[in-house]
Amino acid sequence: MLTLRQSPFDLFEKDLFKQLEQQLHTAERVPPAEVLETEAGYAISLELPGVSRESIDVKATDRSLVITAERSAPAEGSPAPMLSEFRYGTWSRSFRFPSGIDRDGLEAHYRDGLLTVVAPKAQTTTTVSVKVEG
Template identity: 30%
Template sequence: MTLLNSNSGIMPFGFNDVFDIDRFFNSKLPDNGFHQTLPAVNIKETKKEFNIEFAAPGFTKKDFKIDVDQDVLTISAEKEHEEHEENDNFTRREFSYNSFSRSFTLPNTVSGEKIDAHYNDGILKLSIPKKVASKTLPKKEIKIA
């Protein structure tokens, strides 16, 4: 079997310019308009809680879903936008889709039932309170009766 080289002269003139096989297979895939990017996250620990901040502009409160399942905190968001305009001379339809999902394993020092979340100015803030540490009781001798 003989492999044809596109520069060998066997192909008709101009064919290489129209259908460059090397460039075709090495090119990046076209952008399809769908984007999934992970938002920047800041995590801060204080004596009483963990604070998590997500930079997620362009979403609304209803776009977010926050779940805790078996000590795994999952924050996800999904947003679809569509515009449609019809006129006598043209029809225009544009749409976009954006989503993300992040999961975090909660340490056993926090209370997953008392998570508080707020979304304002493109920033999602979560406060995860720490469990109250049980006080260690001093050693006590038990007398046998």
């Protein structure tokens, strides 16, 4: 006898589908980013709606930039939402550049949920030699 299925999800066992759904809800999401390169440096923009300025941390090394932020959950005692697709918690993104950046010249601006970091290119690069001891 031929059985017609109502939905493609009927192919999954219910437990498997439930596991996939839980993984989707707990998956780490990172904000969308845009990186622009000019002769003078790099401009990195990230969408951070609902993130407070105080929770954003920008750190740089010679060739990379690490941005960390936290979106806080509503205070306890607030009414529970009937449906929520918001993601709360801490996340981090890192960017590595083909040439060195001037860490002292970094600028970061946050307005209307958009973080923009300007990283000038380093004018000089340094090489360090290390003596190998036996």
